[in-house]
Amino acid sequence: MKSILFPLFLSVAFISLAQSDQISTNDGEVVIQPITHGTLVLSWNDEVIYVDPYGGADGFEGIADPTIILITDIHGDHLNVKTLAAINTSRAKFFVPQAVKDKLPEAMKSRTVVIGNGQTVVFQEIEILAIPMYNLPESPDARHTKGRGNGYVLTIGGKRIYLSGDTEDIPEMRNLKNIDVAFVCMNLPYTMDISQAASAVIEFQPSIVYPYHYRGKGGLSDVESFKTMVENSGIATEVRLRDWYAR
Structure with missing residues (x-):
């Protein structure tokens, strides 16, 4: 059994409490740290998960080095080799789709596990389920084709955490069950608009x-309106707005 005291140490020593949230699990706390855009860190006991590390090393200052790195897709705001080279990944295991592994530096490939849509792996008591993320309508020339990238559902201490990656309002997202925490994208023309995102969440x-x-070609999406749509629907979902673009 992992110590329940260690995540509290992480939250104080490695992550600014002003910028992070904590979610209780049946074995300690998950600390959620927004970094920028689609990048975040999840810390749980002695595991530190970097999701789509992007934006350079400065965004991770004061945060523990990763033990797990999840990458959703090949685009530079998800697979960012410059950022990967700037942070200390020496103790990290990578979990990525095949298209991402193909583009990783050779030194990182030996620590990489390929996981495809529909597959599940368990590492350090964390279950990692890869699910589709893609554009609609499906087409060979879409920005995000089905099967190339992964969204992820992580089960950590009994809590289920969904990471959408770059997706539109797809059936696989709408059919999710028992999700405790969801990170949902919304930026045109790359993924979906706030109405589609709100409808799926509802x-x-x-x-x-x-x-x-939520930064697209037209600037930042109106996440306040997204929050209003979800709250006006009457469902019990709590919408948490955080500033992903402060730096």
Whole structure:
């Protein structure tokens, strides 16, 4: 059994409490740290998960080095080799789709596990389920084709955390069940608009949802309106707005 005291140490020593949230699990706390755009850190006991590390090393200052790195897709705001080279990944295991592994530096490939849509792996008591993320309508020339990238559902201490990656309002998202925390993208023309995102969230009803990855060609999406749509629907989902673009 992992110590329940260690995540509290992480939250004080490695992560600014002013910028992070904590979610209780049946074995300690998950600390959620927004970084920028689609990048975040999840810390649980002695595991530190970097999701789509991007934006350079400065964004991770004061945060423990990763033990797990999840990458959703090949685009530079998800697979960012410059950032990977700037942070200390020496103790990290990578979990990525095949298209991402193909583009990783050779030195990182030996520590990489390929996981495809529909597959599940368990590492350090964390279950990692890869699910589709793609654009609609499906087409060979879409920015995000089905099967190339992964969204992820992590089960950590009994809590289920959904990371959408770059997706539109797809059936696989709407059909999710028992999600405790969801990170849902919304930026045109790359993923979906706030109405599509809100409609999907209203259907799968996570306990908590964070709008993230909300900078598009027209600037930042109106996440306040997204919050209003979800809250006016009458579902019990808590919408948490955080500033992903402070730096």
